[in-house]
Amino acid sequence: MNDSDAAAGVLRKALALGLLGFAAGTAGIAGAAGVEAPAAAAPASQWLRCGQLWDGRGGSLRGPVLVEIRGDRIGEVRSADAAPPPGPVTDLSELTCLPGLIDSHTHVLLQGDITADDYDAQLLKQSPEYRTILATVNARRMLSWGFTTIRDLETEGAGYADVDVRDAIQRGVIPGPRMQVAGRSMDVTGAYPLLGYAPAVIVPKGVQEVDGADGGRRAVREQLSHGVDWIKVYSDRSYRLAGNGVLDDIPTFTPDELKAIVDEAHRQRHHVASHAMALHGVHNSVEAGVDSIEHGNYIADEDLHTMVQKGIYYVPTIFVGEYVAEGRAKAGAPVWLDMVAIHENTFRRALKAGVKIAFGTDIGGFDWHINPAREFAGMVKFGMTPEQALRSATVAGAELLGWSDRIGTVEAGKLADLVAVRGNPLADVTVLEQVRFVMKGGVAYPINN
Numbered sequence: 001m002n003d004s005d006a007a008a009g010v011l012r013k014a015l016a017l018g019l020l021g022f023a024a025g026t027a028g029i030a031g032a033a034g035v036e037a038p039a040a041a042a043p044a045s046q047w048l049r050c051g052q053l054w055d056g057r058g059g060s061l062r063g064p065v066l067v068e069i070r071g072d073r074i075g076e077v078r079s080a081d082a083a084p085p086p087g088p089v090t091d092l093s094e095l096t097c098l099p100g101l102i103d104s105h106t107h108v109l110l111q112g113d114i115t116a117d118d119y120d121a122q123l124l125k126q127s128p129e130y131r132t133i134l135a136t137v138n139a140r141r142m143l144s145w146g147f148t149t150i151r152d153l154e155t156e157g158a159g160y161a162d163v164d165v166r167d168a169i170q171r172g173v174i175p176g177p178r179m180q181v182a183g184r185s186m187d188v189t190g191a192y193p194l195l196g197y198a199p200a201v202i203v204p205k206g207v208q209e210v211d212g213a214d215g216g217r218r219a220v221r222e223q224l225s226h227g228v229d230w231i232k233v234y235s236d237r238s239y240r241l242a243g244n245g246v247l248d249d250i251p252t253f254t255p256d257e258l259k260a261i262v263d264e265a266h267r268q269r270h271h272v273a274s275h276a277m278a279l280h281g282v283h284n285s286v287e288a289g290v291d292s293i294e295h296g297n298y299i300a301d302e303d304l305h306t307m308v309q310k311g312i313y314y315v316p317t318i319f320v321g322e323y324v325a326e327g328r329a330k331a332g333a334p335v336w337l338d339m340v341a342i343h344e345n346t347f348r349r350a351l352k353a354g355v356k357i358a359f360g361t362d363i364g365g366f367d368w369h370i371n372p373a374r375e376f377a378g379m380v381k382f383g384m385t386p387e388q389a390l391r392s393a394t395v396a397g398a399e400l401l402g403w404s405d406r407i408g409t410v411e412a413g414k415l416a417d418l419v420a421v422r423g424n425p426l427a428d429v430t431v432l433e434q435v436r437f438v439m440k441g442g443v444a445y446p447i448n449n
């Protein structure tokens, strides 16, 4: 039995006993089972009366408006001055409505990893089954913070448990955001924790270890067969300052290995996300044609140019870099303190160069009690307008995930994923840290922030 079979087995058992439904009820969330009723059972039409609307299609706020919800989809969007609509109306007239938020870099199976001790304890002392139960709680948290879609970028040693979490949400078994997942992820032998144990001690690894171009192709085939949406690779490690503000690294995969992984994934109509924080990791990744650069603390101008040319997304994850810096410096890696300023410089150059930027937080890399919407303020601090930051978590996120046809804007025919906040997020992006209303697929969910 592999990890994911074990996790799925425990989930099935828990569901049979009604345990997850009970837990969801005590946390004040709508009963877990059946929250996403089939479209046929939904009322013909319900309406949201929004004080203001930012629909993600360009332009400023408008309102008041009425948004029609037909089953799991958005119907008509019309001025609230018109005749009152037939059917039930949810009054959000004090609030500003927006498309549901998208976090393009999460880890629902991880509970923080500032130091190796935090990380190793999770893989050595917590079963994948226990970690999967925590992941279901984390998924619900993302939804209540207004994130109706997430791209979860690997389980950190919990096998393919993310595939099961994604499917349980999709089937309406538990509440949570729409998910795309990356399963086990990949790195080369000896580059990724757990490391540093006596040679005779067999320890679990946070990734699938993959070597050689053929090994890369084989691993892509294997991971896709287990149901992942994305292939994730770790392209660099061991950061240090070089001259002139350049962040140096040890690239993990060789260019040939990376190219083979990307080619195999693309050949099978899937995409590749690359953890790449510094010079060589980023360069090799963009040359190989990955689809997104994760973190990207340092990116050379030449590589920013290639990203623009190839349409490669940048997912900067600003907040987590600041969050872990001090702890990692204390643990013996002071370079993490310098990486924050380097990151800001890169972010500003990427903005100027016109690189496509998607909102991602790396939550799980920081504590689950912190609202990931804090990333918005980080993006604005580093030079984005509030509207650019908001677009990165809606329109841009939808494009990165290949779901522009169904999410990312509020318009007729799209899935009814909406959130509402008090105030104007185009003037003050921190209002997004206090979402007052969340709807996913036409179903409103309780909030607990």
Ligand SMILES: [Zn+2]
Pocket: 105, 106, 107, 153, 362, 365
């Ligand atoms: Zn991550």
